[in-house]
Amino acid sequence: MRNKMPKTLALIAGGALVAAATAHAEVDRDGWPSSFTVGTASQGGTFYIYGSGWANLIADQLGGITGGGEVTGGPTQNLALVHAGELAFGLTTLGPADDAMNGRSPLAPGVVMDNACALFPMYETPFSISALASKGITSIADIPDGSRIGFGPAGSTSDVYFPAILEELGVNFERRNGGWSDLGGQLQDGLLDVIAFAAGVPIPAVSQLEVQTNINIIEFTEEEQARVIEAFPVSEFTIPASTYETLEEDARAVSMWNFAIAGCDLPESLVYEVTRLTMENNDRMISIHRSAEESIPENIVYNTVMPFHPGAARWFNENGYEIADDMIRQ
Incomplete structure (x- = not known):
């Protein structure tokens, strides 16, 4: 004989599904792309494993949007690709980020690449x-x-x-x-x-x-x-x-230090959700790569070179991790 779920548990489960569906529906998806790509690095490296796994996690959690990692030349190229709008997200390192934002990128000397914003801390390299x-x-x-x-x-x-x-x-x-x-x-x-x-x-x-x-x-x-x-x-x-x-x-x-980055013109609601899902699922991030043990909100303090995306900054500030106004893209 098939077991039946007790009525009380059924009501609780049903209520949870309704609540989840309501919360999902309340997210403002205006201007969201149908897919996104994360710039990583060469195959076999940590950036590739971390970035591809992160892209899959976010796409799975967001629902209705696909995402994946892309092999690139690494942090310096990722900054250029995100700045140019060719990639929505990327992974970079703060040294190359500082160079790019001050026109010292070896890929484009003299060009200020300031259309890439910080999302969250990844780990130390x-x-x-x-x-x-x-x-x-x-x-x-x-x-x-x-x-x-x-x-x-x-x-x-x-x-x-x-x-x-x-x-x-x-x-x-x-x-x-x-x-x-x-x-x-x-x-x-x-x-x-x-x-x-x-x-x-x-x-x-x-x-x-x-x-x-x-x-x-x-x-x-x-x-x-x-x-x-x-x-x-x-x-x-x-x-x-x-x-x-x-x-x-x-x-x-x-x-x-390494940080995830996003195009500064991406919708605030999208970047807020991406940041939230990443910071609130550290156990799943660690299952992608052990280095994600350092992908925690407290480590935002190590970014002193590039502004945070307003969507990312909103999540951190709402959760007690203060980001100063002058470190938020206006």
């Missing part, structure tokens, strides 16, 4: 270095002159900042670009000596490498870390030993 154990490179000082170093996609945060960081530390190298998965394969095949990663940890390409071969994850010395922090918009970071099987203890590094 550690700058880390890996090499095959067989190369005998265990420190930055060990990197031989003329080493072939992979810096990720051209125009990415890694490509913009890591060469300058290593030059600051006296490393002479041959520069190589490409997607992280491709560079990992080149390292394993002996076509590269070192990969300098700027990506959320654990980096999928590194996790794959350490399963297939023996690698060294090279940390900064205290002196190197302090020198880099003095010269670049980065902060102290520690890669926990639990991040990789290769690490036996925590590794010293530096990092730069």
